[in-house]
Amino acid sequence: MTIRVALVDDQSMIRTGLRMVLAAEPDIEVVGEAADGAAGVALVTRLQPDVVLLDVRMPGMDGLEAARRIVAAQLPTRVVVLTTFDEDEYVAAALRAGVSGFLLKVAPPEDLVAAVRTVAAGQGLLDPAVTLRVIESFAAAPAPDPERAGALAALTERETEVLALVAAGLSNAEIAARLYLGEATVKTHVSRLLLKLGLRDRVQAVAFAYESGLVRPGG
Secondary structure, three states: OOEEEEEEOOOHHHHHHHHHHHHOOOOEEEEEEEOOHHHHHHHHHHHOOOEEEEEOOOOOOOHHHHHHHHHHOOOOOEEEEEEOOOOHHHHHHHHHHOOOEEEEOOOOHHHHHHHHHHHHOOOOEEOHHHHHHHHHHHOOOOOOOHHHHHHHHHOOHHHHHHHHHHHOOOOHHHHHHHHOOOHHHHHHHHHHHHHHHOOOOHHHHHHHHHHOOOOOOOO
């Protein structure tokens, strides 16, 4: 199956570079480009690609507002935000907006390709270089949301433990090692807790863990 991708970035050189990398892959097709958030939303609404790579800083409607609108429209498109090292506040806001992943603009080509495939397959993505910054930024949120805190009661003790480790940025393999479980067992726990909490992927799970108060700064 071909993965259809849209590119939204106000810098034509960035779009050209992304297109060149992705077009070289036999299973990926770049179906459209836009240079600002409003045009990006229109493009995604019209074409409904599998994945959209969305820059944060753009003239007019920025990437955050574009991401909010795309996610709110409940389109099948999954949003990956392109970020740089100095945009922590944008990363936290994008996480709250419900995006499916983050990727550094300086990531090597193979990471870009892997990110597109990962997100298209229905999994969330946090670039390893961004993960801890995302968590730290989101951890500065206000008091826990009572409704989300109450939803934790639906989880088993093991699922709650796994959720906390997901929120700490651990991969399935790392969680398996920490809890002395098989990686397949951890994947099952993650799938079940996402289903019970009505979450799309582990990126949303990070947000939920902090909003519910399950994990706190320094915890």
